[in-house]
Amino acid sequence: MSLVTVLLKSILTHRIPGQVVVQITDRCNARCPQCGMRVTESFARSTLDTDAIKKMIDAAAGRGVQAISFTGGEPLLDVPRLVELIRHAGAAGIPYIRTGTNGFMFARPEKKGFESRIARMADQLADTPLRNFWISLDSAVDCVHEGMRGFPGVVAGIGRALPLFHRAGIYPAVNLGINRNVGGDATRHLTRADAGSDSACLDTFYSRYRKAFERFYQRAVDLGFTMANACYPMSIDVPEGQRGLSAVYAATTVADIVRFTRPEKRMLFKALTAAIRSFRSRIRIFSPLCALESLVRQYSDGTSPIPAYGCRGGVDFFFINAADGHTYPCGYRGNEDFGALWDVDPGRLTPPAEADACRQCDWECFRDPSALFGPLLEAAANPLGLIRRMAATPGALAAWAGDLSYYRACGFFNGRQSPDYRKLRRF
Ligand code: SF4
Ligand code: SF4
Known part of the structure; x- marks a missing residue:
């Protein structure tokens, strides 16, 4: 489907291209301190049955899902x-596979056979319709990342x-899971800022993180990455008054x-916005x-009259949990079990009114595409609302365009094409 077709379809159907994140296993061999699936955690591990996953893939493709991610645990076990x-x-017709x-x-x-082993694995993956491949890196400081992962x-x-x-x-993307160690000691030892913190404290926080993100992107470029993604912090504390979240995804x-x-x-x-602005061309x-x-x-707090676009988790995007093979709106809303994916028809799910849509976390897999498609859906459903939004948030339309x-x-x-730096230079 061409981009124009995708956009037109979104406008006409008030839906955005479907995405399913399948947690194929919750087994992992890393020691990440932020994750409930680290190897040192003791719980009954699960791996989804291959035929069951194929049945999910067929069901997703049959419902027009355009993007599928195979996640873990560690998918490459x-x-x-x-x-x-x-x-x-x-083969089922899903074009965006990650x-x-x-x-x-x-x-x-340094171990013997490293290069031939890795080249073999890269060839194996390249001989598939895989579109994007990510490699995690959690800190701009090498030894900090290695200590965290083990x-x-x-x-x-x-x-x-x-x-x-x-x-x-294959052009892998570096995947930064944002955490307090991203800048090593420079960010790790910062005093926590809260609602009572003065502006000097927040300014220090901003400048340390901005430097840390810039250092991170520079390290990624130096290592040879040509693509980068950032996972916004995956914490689940929710402001009072909102529905409680119950994590089904232990990350x-x-x-x-x-x-x-x-x-x-x-x-x-x-800070991340500023760092990205200075690295987008590289x-x-x-x-x-x-x-x-x-x-x-x-x-x-309270300074923006217009809320961010609501998340499409549970409407166009879904998460499959390795422990039970069931479908959830996302990795956070474990209280809402939709059952088997083949029993879920997204076309029959009624999206909530924009004002009631979920904004309870910052999971970038679901929030980023929701924000990107938001203006299109709003233009079709509520053009006046879009005009009001743009008037209230000057610069938002320009950022989106x-x-x-x-x-x-x-x-x-x-991720199967090398970058065109001539085109990137404009940014
Ligand atoms: S964050 Fe990923 S790599 Fe780290 S322990 Fe969790 S599943 Fe494993
Ligand atoms: S905002 Fe977070 S909790 Fe809400 S649906 Fe999206 S991913 Fe789930």
């Missing part, structure tokens, strides 16, 4: 099975692996390392500025 699932999704890794296979790159030497290994992937025709957490107060989030998203960065700016407004233009220059983040 079983590469042949993953390859089989990616091929199945491609998966990724915590990078365990890149640890200890993989010695993994950052140098990523640097050695990237040319092998590029040669095979969501209440751990301090990914918990930020509302004033901190405002500064965090501002590396393809998924995170849309229109989404980040609306999160800044969302966390600017700039994102579309940037996405175009990035070849819509096709």
Whole structure:
């Protein structure tokens, strides 16, 4: 489907292209302090049955779902099975297929046979319709990331692996899970800012994180990445008065390392926006500025009259949980079990009124595309509302149009194509 067709279809149907995130397993071999699935956690692990996943893929494709992510746990614990699932999704007609890794296979790159082993794996993945492949990196400081994951030497290994992937025709995206260690000691030891903090404290928070994000993107470029994504903090504390969340995806957490107060989030998203602006010409960065700016407004208590666009989780986007194989609106709303995916018909789900739509977390997988498609849906359903929004949030339309233009220059983040730096230079 061409982009114009996708946009027209969205406007006419008031829906956006469907996305399903399938947690194929909750097994993992990493030690990430922020995650309930780390290897040191003791709970009954689950891996979804391959045939059951294929049935889900067929059901998703039959309902017009355009994007599927295979996540974990660690998806690459079983590469042949993953390859089989990616091929199945491609054959079923799903064009946007993503998966990724915590990078365990890149640890200890000095070991004999590293390059041939990684080249073989890259070739295996390249021989599928996989579109995007992510590799996690949680800090601008190599030893901090390696300590968090528990993989010695993994950052140098990523640097050695990237040319092998590029040669095979895959351009991996670095995936930053935002946390308090992103800048090493510079961010880790900051005093927590809260509603009572003075502006000097918030300014320090902003400048430390801005530097940390810039250092992160520079490290990604130096390692050879050509694409980057940022997972906004996956904490689940909810302001009073909102529906309670119950995590079904154990990567969501209440751990301090990914918990930020509302004033901190405002500064965090501002800092990320500024860092992205200065790196967009050097590396393809998924995170849309229109989404980040609306999160800044969302966390600017009471100063924005217009809320961010509501999330399409549970309407156009869904999460499949490895433990029971059931469908949920997302990884956070574990109280809303939709059952088997083949019994869910998104076309028959009634989207809530925009004012009642969910905005309870910042999960970028669902929030970013919701923000990108928001103006289109609003233009079709409530043109006056769109005019009011644009008047109340000067610059929002320009940020959105700039994102579309940037996405175009990035070849819509096709991870099977090298970047065109001539086009990126404009940004
Ligand atoms: S964040 Fe990912 S890599 Fe780290 S423990 Fe959790 S599932 Fe594993
Ligand atoms: S904002 Fe989206 S991802 Fe977050 S809880 Fe709501 S539906 Fe789920």
